[in-house]
Amino acid sequence: MSMPTTIPQPVERENYLNKEYGVWSWLLTTDHKRIALLYLVSITFFFFVGGFFALLMRLELLTPAGDLVQADTYNKLFTMHGMIMVFFFLIPSIPAVLGNFLVPLMVGARDLAFPRINLLSWYLYIIGGVMMMHCMLTGGVDTGWTFYAPFSTNFTNTKIVEAGLAIFVAGFSSILTGLNFVVTIHRMRAPGMTWSRLPLFIWAHYATSIIQLLGTPVIAVTIVLVAAERALHLGIFDPKLGGDPVLFQHLFWFYSHPAVYIMILPAMGVVTEIIACFSRKRIFGYSFVAFSSIAIAVFGFLVWAHHMFVAGISIYSALVFSFLSYAVAVPSAIKVFNWTATLYKGSIHYDAPMLYAFGFLGLFTMGGLTGLFLAALGINVHVTDTYFIVAHFHYIMVGGAVMGYLGGMHFWWPKISGRLYPEGWARLAALIVFIGFNLTFFPQFLLGYMGMPRRYYDYSHMPEFQVLNVLSTAGATVLGVGYLLPMVYFLWSMRYGKPASDNPWNAAGLEWKTASPPPTFNFDEEPVVTWEAYNYEELDAPHKREVPVAR
Amino acid sequence: MLNNFPLWPEQASTMAGHVDALYIFLLIVTGMMTLLIFTCLIFFAARFRHRPGVRAEQIEGSIPLEITWSVIPFIVFMVIFVWGAAVYFKERTPPSGAAEVYVVAKQWMWKLEHAEGQREINELHVPVGRDVKMIMTSQDVIHSFFVPAFRMKQDVLPGRYTVAWFRATKPGVYHLFCAEYCGTQHSGMVGSVVVMQPAQYEAWMNGGSTGPLSATGEKLFAELGCSTCHRADAQGRGPNLQGVFGKPVQLEDGRTVTADENYVRECILDPGGKRVKGFQPIMPTFQGLVSEEQLNALVAYIKSISADNSGAVGKTIKATAGTAAPSVQIQSSTQPKAQTNAQPNGSQVQ
Numbered sequence: 001m002s003m004p005t006t007i008p009q010p011v012e013r014e015n016y017l018n019k020e021y022g023v024w025s026w027l028l029t030t031d032h033k034r035i036a037l038l039y040l041v042s043i044t045f046f047f048f049v050g051g052f053f054a055l056l057m058r059l060e061l062l063t064p065a066g067d068l069v070q071a072d073t074y075n076k077l078f079t080m081h082g083m084i085m086v087f088f089f090l091i092p093s094i095p096a097v098l099g100n101f102l103v104p105l106m107v108g109a110r111d112l113a114f115p116r117i118n119l120l121s122w123y124l125y126i127i128g129g130v131m132m133m134h135c136m137l138t139g140g141v142d143t144g145w146t147f148y149a150p151f152s153t154n155f156t157n158t159k160i161v162e163a164g165l166a167i168f169v170a171g172f173s174s175i176l177t178g179l180n181f182v183v184t185i186h187r188m189r190a191p192g193m194t195w196s197r198l199p200l201f202i203w204a205h206y207a208t209s210i211i212q213l214l215g216t217p218v219i220a221v222t223i224v225l226v227a228a229e230r231a232l233h234l235g236i237f238d239p240k241l242g243g244d245p246v247l248f249q250h251l252f253w254f255y256s257h258p259a260v261y262i263m264i265l266p267a268m269g270v271v272t273e274i275i276a277c278f279s280r281k282r283i284f285g286y287s288f289v290a291f292s293s294i295a296i297a298v299f300g301f302l303v304w305a306h307h308m309f310v311a312g313i314s315i316y317s318a319l320v321f322s323f324l325s326y327a328v329a330v331p332s333a334i335k336v337f338n339w340t341a342t343l344y345k346g347s348i349h350y351d352a353p354m355l356y357a358f359g360f361l362g363l364f365t366m367g368g369l370t371g372l373f374l375a376a377l378g379i380n381v382h383v384t385d386t387y388f389i390v391a392h393f394h395y396i397m398v399g400g401a402v403m404g405y406l407g408g409m410h411f412w413w414p415k416i417s418g419r420l421y422p423e424g425w426a427r428l429a430a431l432i433v434f435i436g437f438n439l440t441f442f443p444q445f446l447l448g449y450m451g452m453p454r455r456y457y458d459y460s461h462m463p464e465f466q467v468l469n470v471l472s473t474a475g476a477t478v479l480g481v482g483y484l485l486p487m488v489y490f491l492w493s494m495r496y497g498k499p500a501s502d503n504p505w506n507a508a509g510l511e512w513k514t515a516s517p518p519p520t521f522n523f524d525e526e527p528v529v530t531w532e533a534y535n536y537e538e539l540d541a542p543h544k545r546e547v548p549v550a551r
Numbered sequence: 552m553l554n555n556f557p558l559w560p561e562q563a564s565t566m567a568g569h570v571d572a573l574y575i576f577l578l579i580v581t582g583m584m585t586l587l588i589f590t591c592l593i594f595f596a597a598r599f600r601h602r603p604g605v606r607a608e609q610i611e612g613s614i615p616l617e618i619t620w621s622v623i624p625f626i627v628f629m630v631i632f633v634w635g636a637a638v639y640f641k642e643r644t645p646p647s648g649a650a651e652v653y654v655v656a657k658q659w660m661w662k663l664e665h666a667e668g669q670r671e672i673n674e675l676h677v678p679v680g681r682d683v684k685m686i687m688t689s690q691d692v693i694h695s696f697f698v699p700a701f702r703m704k705q706d707v708l709p710g711r712y713t714v715a716w717f718r719a720t721k722p723g724v725y726h727l728f729c730a731e732y733c734g735t736q737h738s739g740m741v742g743s744v745v746v747m748q749p750a751q752y753e754a755w756m757n758g759g760s761t762g763p764l765s766a767t768g769e770k771l772f773a774e775l776g777c778s779t780c781h782r783a784d785a786q787g788r789g790p791n792l793q794g795v796f797g798k799p800v801q802l803e804d805g806r807t808v809t810a811d812e813n814y815v816r817e818c819i820l821d822p823g824g825k826r827v828k829g830f831q832p833i834m835p836t837f838q839g840l841v842s843e844e845q846l847n848a849l850v851a852y853i854k855s856i857s858a859d860n861s862g863a864v865g866k867t868i869k870a871t872a873g874t875a876a877p878s879v880q881i882q883s884s885t886q887p888k889a890q891t892n893a894q895p896n897g898s899q900v901q
Contacts, residue, residue, distance in 0.1 A: 066738070071735050071737075071738070071739075072735050075732075075734075075735065075737070142734070143732075144732045146732075148692075148693060148732070150691075150692055150693075151693065151732075151734060155658075155691060155692050155734060156734065238709075239709050239710020239711070240709070240710070244710075245693055245708055245709065245710070246708070279599070280601075280607040281607045281608075281609060282609050282610075282611065284610060284611075284612050284613075285612035285613070285616075285617050286611075286612065287612075288612065309639075310695065310704050310705050310706050311706045311708075312705075312708050312711070312713045315639065315640060315643045315644075318639065319636055322632055322635060322636060323632055326625075326628035326629065326631070326632050329624070329628060330621055330624060330625050333621070334617065334620065334621055336588060337588075337616075337620040338612075338617075340588060340591045340592055340595065341616070343592065343595035344595050344599065344610070345599055345607060345608040345610065346599045346608075347599065347600075347601045347602070347605060347606060348595070348596055348599050348600045348601055349601050350600070358592070358596070361588075361592060365584075365585060365588055365589075366585065369581040369585060370581070372577060372581060372628065372631060373574070373577050375631075375632070375635070376573060376577065376632070376634070376635030377635040377636050377638065377639030378569065378570055378573050378634070378635045378636070378637070378638025378641075378642060379570060379573055379577065379635060379638075380635075380639075381639065381642055381702065381703070381704050381705075382699070382702040382703075382704060384704065385695060385697070385704070385730040385731060386730065446558055449559075449560065449574070450557070450558070450559070450560045450699065451560050451699025451700075451726065451728070453697060453728045453729070453730045453738075454732075455737055455738070457738050458738045461726070461741050462726060464557065537607075537609045540606055540607070
C-alpha cells in the first residue's frame with residue numbers, strides 16, 4: 001500500500017474518498033461507496049428540481065383563480081414533479097444511495113457482487129435523467145405521472161414518448177441495482193453472517209430488490225405499448241382503435257403499486273436500525289419484522305386494482321382487491337407495533353437520526369391508517385382522485401420514505417463522510433421538516449373529503465377551498481426550508497465538521513467495525529461474525545468492549 | 552370567509568349518509584389506533600429515556616403479543632372491509648325504475664340528455680327524491696363524474712358505458728367535477744347539479760323539450776335503415792328487437808349474454824363481435840357513422856320497445872309531454888339484473 005498523503009500533519013488513513021482524486025477516478029469507479037455518492041449527488045439534484053415544481057404548484061394554488069401559470073404549464077408541473085420524484089428520486093433514494101453504500105458493508109463483503117454492473121446502473125440512471133431533463137426543457141409532458149391512456153396515446157401532443165423512454169432506461173438501472181443486491185445478499189455474506197443474523201436493513205432491501213426485479217419490467221412493457229400505440233397506431237388502449245383503456249391501468253398499477261413498497265420498505269429498514277441503536281436494544285420480534293418485509297413484497301403485487309375502484313372494473317373484482325389491500329396492511333401494522341415495543345425498557349437517546357425515526361413513525365402511521373379509508377370500497381368512491389389521495393400518498397412517500405432517507409443520511413453520514421454534522425442544526429431541521437410536512441399535507445385530507453379534485457389548477461368555482469390551500473402552501477415553504485438545511489450543513493461538515501470516530505454512535509453492525517470513512521475494500525480483514533444482529537447488550541457492557549475485527 | 556369554510560361536505564343524497572357513517576366510524580377507529588400508538592411512543596420515549604447508569608433491558612420478542620397485534624387489527628380491518636363493501640354495493644347497484652340520464656363527456660364539457668329529451672350542458676337538473684341513473688360514455692379520453700355532495704364518482708370511459716346512480720335528498724346547487732385528469736382544461740370541466748322540488752322540476756322539464764330520447768332513436772332507427780332488417784312485425788334478416796332488452800341472448804359462439812346498454816352499443820359498433828345465434832353476419836358496422844348522442848338515442852329506443860306491456864310503445868311515448876309519464880316508461884325498461892351486469896368489464900371484446 002502506498003502512503004496515503006504527502007501532507008505531513010493530521011495523517012489521514014487511506015480510505016475510499018482519498019485513495020484517488022480526479023474526475024475519472026469517480027466516473028469510472030466500481031467502488032460501491034463511490035457509486036453511492038454519485039447517486040447521492042444526482043438524486044439530490046432531481047429532488048430539488050422536483051421540489052421546485054411542487055413549490056410552484058403550491059404557489060399557484062394560493063389563490064383560487066389560475067393566475068400564476070397557465071393551465072398547460074400547471075399540468076406539466078405536476079406531471080414532471082411526479083415523474084421526477086417517483087422515478088428519479090424516491091425509487092433510487094435509499095436503495096441506490098444508502099443501500100449501495102451499506103449492503104456490502106453490512107453483510108461483510110468487499111463490494112457488491114457485480115461492481116461494473118453497479119456502475120452501469122448509475123450510467124443508465126444518468127442517461128434516463130438527461131433524457132428527462134431534455135424532455136422537460138424542450139416542452140415537457142402534461143399527462144400526469146400516471147399517463148393514462150387514451151389521453152397519453154392519442155390526445156396529448158406533448159413529449160410522452162421521450163419521457164417514457166427516459167423512465168424505461170432508468171427502470172433498467174433499478175432492475176440492475178435490485179439484481180446486484182439479491183446476488184450479494186445470497187452469495188457474499190461474511191462467514192458466520194447467517195440469514196437470521198442479518199440486519200433488518202438488509203431484509204428490507206432484499207424484499208425491495210425482489211419487487212424491483214419482478215415489477216419494473218412490467219412498466220417497461222407498458223411504456224413500449226404506449227409508444228407503439230402512439231407511433232404505429234396499434235390498437236392496444238384506445239377503444240377507437242379497438243383497444244381497452246382499463247387494460248392500461250391494470251398494467252400501470254401492477255408496477256406502480258409495488259413501486260410504493262420500493263420506496264417505503266428501505267425506509268422501514270433504515271428506521272429499524274436507528275431505533276435499535278438509539279434505544280440500545282435488540283429489535284423486538286426480529287423474525288416478525290424480517291418476514292413482514294417479505295410479506296409486504298409478496299402481497300404488494302396483489303393489490304394493484306385498488307387504484308381502480310371507480311375505473312369501471314367489476315364490483316366483484318373490487319371486492320377481492322379491497323380484501324387483499326387490508327391483508328397487506330397487517331404486516332405494516334406488525335412493524336409499527338414491533339418498533340414501538342422496541343422502545344419499551346430501552347435507554348433512549350434523542351440524537352438527530354432518532355428524531356427523524358420518530359417523525360417517520362408518526363407520519364407513516366398516519367399515512368398507513370388513512371390507507372384503511374381508501375381500501376374501504378364505499379369511501380374510496382368518494383375520496384379517490386381528490387386531495388385525500390394526494391395527502392395519503394405524500395404521508396407514505398414523503399412522510400415515510402423521505403423521513404427515513406433523511407434519518408439514514410444523518411445516521412450513516414459519519415461513516416460516509418468521516419465527519420460529524422452539527423447536531424443542533426440537525427435536530428432543528430428534523431423539527432422543521434416534521435412541522436412543515438404536517439402543515440402542508442394535513443389540510444389536504446380535509447380538502448379531499450370536502451371534494452376538491454386533484455390536478456386542478458383553478459378552483460375559482462369553489463372558493464371555499466382557499467383557506468386550507470393557503471395553509472398547505474404555507475406549510476410547503478416551511479418544508480422547503482427544512483429540506484434545504486441538511487444539504488447546507490452536510491456540505492459544511494465535509495470541510496469543517498469534526499472528524500468522526502469509527503463508531504460514533506457505538507452502534508451494532510459490521511459497517512461500524514471498519515474505519516470512517518471505510519477503506520476501498522471495506523475491511524482490512526474479512527470479518528467473521530459470531531454474534532446476533534443488534535447485540536447492544538455486549539456493546540454496552542461496562543467492561544468488555546469486544547472488537548471482533550482486527551485492523 | 553369563515554362562511555365559506557365548512558370542513559364537511561354537504562349531504563345531499565341517500566348515499567351521503569351511508570358513506571359519512573362509515574367515514575366517522577373509521578375516524579374513530581383510526582383515531583383510537585393513533586392514540587394508542589402515539590401514547591405508547593411518547594410514554595416509552597419519556598419513561599425510558601437514557602439515564603446514566605441505567606442500561607436497556609434486552610427483550611427478544613413475544614409470540615403471543617405478535618399474534619395479538621396481528622389478529623386484532625385484522626379483525627378490525629375485516630369489519631371495515633365488509634362495511635365498505637356493503638356501502639359500495641349499494642352505490643354501484645342502480646335501483647330499478649330510476650329515471651335515466653345519458654351523459655356524454657368530452658374535453659372539456661359534460662353533455663347530458665334526459666330520457667325525456669331535455670338536453671343540458673355542464674348542468675344537470677334533477678328532482679328531489681327520485682332515483683336517477685346515469686348512463687355515461689366519453690367521446691375522447693377518460694373523465695370522471697364526481698358530485699361530492701352525493702358522495703358519488705364514476706369514471707366515464709370512451710368506447711363503452713359506465714353506470715352510476717343517486718337519489719337527491721335536498722334541494723340546492725351542488726358542484727359537479729371531472730375527477731379524472733383529462734387535459735388542459737381539466738379544472739374547467741366543472742358544472743353543477745341543480746336539485747329541485749318536484750313541482751319546480753316539472754315546470755323546468757316542460758320548457759323547450761325536443762321530444763323524448765327514444766323518439767329520436769326511433770326516427771334514427773328508420774333513417775339508418777335498421778328497421779329494414781330488424782322488423783317489428785316479423786322475424787327479418789336481423790333479430791326482432793321487441794322485448795329483447797334486459798333479457799339473456801344466446802350467441803352464435805355458444806355464450807349467453809344479457810342485452811344491457813353495453814351489449815346494444817357493441818352490437819351497433821361491432822356487429823360481428825357478439826352475433827346472435829342463428830343470424831348471418833351481414834350487418835355493417837356503424838362505427839364512425841353515429842355520434843355518441845345518436846347511440847344513446849338508439850339505446851334508449853331499443854329499451855323503450857322492450858317495456859313489458861308494450862304492444863304500442865311508440866304511442867305511449869307521446870304521453871311524455873305530460874308530467875309523470877316518463878317514469879312509467881322507464882320503470883319497466885330497466886331490470887336490476889341488467890344494471891349490475893353493465894358494470895363488469897367482462898362485456899368487452901376486442
